Amino acid sequence: MTSPESARLASPARESRESPNPELTAEALQRLFAALEPQSHRLMARFFARLFVHEPTMRGMFPLAMGALRAQVFDALVRVAQDWDDEEALAFRLGELALDHRKYGVTEQHYQAFFDNLTAMVAVFGASRWTPETQQVMTAALNHVRDVMTDAARRAQDQPAWWVADVIGHQRRRPDLAVLTLRVDGQTPLDYRPGQHVSISSPRVPRLWREYSIASAGPSRDELTLHVRAIPGGALSGTLVQHTEVGDTLIVGRARGAMTVDALTTGTVLAVAGGTGLAPIKSIVESLADAGASQPRPAVTVLLGARTEADLYDLAEMTELAQHSSFLQVVPVVDAGPDEVGQRRALPEAALRHLPPGACDVLVCGPAEMVRAVSRLAAEHCPLARLHADPLPPDNRPTPAARPADPGGHGCPIHR
Template sequence: MSGVILARAVHGRDGRTHLPDRSLPVPRDTVTPEYHALLARHEAMRLRRQLLTPAQSPAARTAREPEPSYDGAADQRVIAQSLELIASLDDLISRLYDALFGHWPYLRSLFPASMDFQKRHLVQIFRYLIGRLHRPDDVAAEFTRLGRDHRKLGVRPAHYLAFEAALREALRGTAGAQWTGTMEEAWLRMLRFAVAAMNRGAEEALREPPSWHATVTRHELRGPGLAVLRVSPHEPYAHRAGQFAAVASPLLPQAWRQYSLACAPRTDGELEFHVRQAGPGGVSEALVARTRAGDTLRLGPASGTATLDAAPARDLLLVADDTGWAPAKALLEELAARRSGHRMVHLFLGARHASERYDAAAVAALAQRLPWLRVVEVATGEEALAEAVARQGDWSGHLAFVSGPPDSVGSVVTRLTALGLPAGQIRHDPLPGLPALTGRRAEALEGADT
């Protein structure tokens, strides 16, 4: 049995959206043309509606069409209880993808060849979602961003319907006989809330490309397993200093990894990325070891809120470990371009050894050029970066930007918070994991994946 066409029953005669009838097998070779033709027609109709509707800001649309309130805290309590019936989120996600590809095998082409990273990433997304459900505004903002970003994968509203059906099947198979309708409805309401935000994000981004092609103009190896890439997008690419972007290599179709932009916007439009190889066979290896000048990469839209205010009211503390120097460099470039209103900036730059300070010339040039910049280089092979920062003074009045490997960022943020720097004055990219729940529910969730 070769599967069914998901899109065949997407639009029923009643005008509503439906999942396909799984009893309608079709030959495998008829799936792709029909499926993609219907998706293309759906996108054309949606674009036509968008173009014919007078332009409005997201705030105006929200004011005109208020969304129904969502009691995320109530669903969070039910979902936390249900976690005791689920052996692990890893198992749940594996079953979910088994169901998804079992019923709709042609969706497999939307995903990379190796699903290991994808599964770990989805576990983190569920952790975040469950842990923040009592703050639906935060969830809506994050998943609106995800919806904009996921357009590069070819994701459409019909795919979310299949995902919901697969999740339902995976939940029932994982939880067993004690699974209840109340639990299932809480999970599905959570998913639909997140999906609604993702669809909004995709709708609001219709006027920009789903992804950008960019030519590699320079590829420099700066040490074992580390490269600095300059790329030139084929179309204008909007970004801010301190943001990051997903990057894909044609060597690994549908595999994307996020890297910080190592530059403020430049007049020539070129972008810079600092990539350290994380292991064999992944995107980082493709970018470091198998990419050359003249190759073409794909970029997702710029994301991230670790950006500068128009006029920072406080002195700045930048803490950058290893390739975390990339966003710090971008922030310093933006500050250097400003003509007035500079505050003092303290930069703590971590590397295991002096030999691993791969961009030393750029650091020295900025330090010499900017009288308000103070640089402290830390050998993290000898001293933890967080402790080096703590020894240097009172940072409670500063605005801090922290970047680097997640473990390093987490330890620095924890140390700064313990020293009295309010969380609202610390900016960094999202970290894996989610805020802790309490009691046995927290144990079940935290033990789901490492």
């Protein structure tokens, strides 16, 4: 049993958060990470090298190519510092990180090693900023992070950290795009809400995980459909599109994301999909169709954007769905090309034409610049619009009071 004394010693950060001047920690952390930012690349490279020398078994948790992951870890630290004075957001973010890290095989002992080595490297790179006060703040902050993450992971220990899935369908809809159907094994079902995304890993590219939106919400919930576009030079997407076939095995992480069917509250939905941004929208629409006409359902217009007609890889299925669903209208939008300042305007302009005058939910998913453009137009022209993008572009993020369940820990979805 934990004594009050050992509990106090185990979480010194809680003391610092309850100190009369809690901003000191937030401000000091933010200043420190802002100062480290210009050298973050070298700092993270040296940190991971040090970690793997001191903890050789931890090397096996990380992918061979570490470049993107190093940047993500620094970004996560900056976000923790930014959220530090918002206890609810911080606890949520750390809890999500902890649950997500279970799929790498992270256990309690790894946190301490990770943070000890991180502190040692920040001390080197912090140089003149590494004062005894900074050290105290950093140590307290990392202890708090460790405690919150450990608690969250412990609470989830009866849940699988990941699921094994068989590829039971693989359709090449375009040379660079495939629709994959997975059957998820396991006694505990993979629980998801239509509109969420999962992380996927392939034994062909060990220990590398990428997020993909679930595109289905059919009656067989252990079957997931994904729409994957191969990015030239991409580490995983090309493998999933070009080298994966029926019978292969993939690993699936837990579902996340706040742009779900439950977020819809009005009677009208405008859904704007660019490229594979259709996936979460299709999942939401399928779940509404499955709910049946006896349930109150919103009227949904889906704008299906692509660069050419041939790129509208799911138009036939979406049209068929609309033919059987009186609540659904599907409008293909082909973009003739960028304007004189290099912007693609077809989808935002179509969104403007279809924005209803009254209260409505606007779902938007696709390339970041399209998400930004549509979000801006919806905010300007339809004050009653409720915007859902997962995550929202930075200039449209909700205030803490209105923050959805997932404040967005993944950067902008990159659907094309």
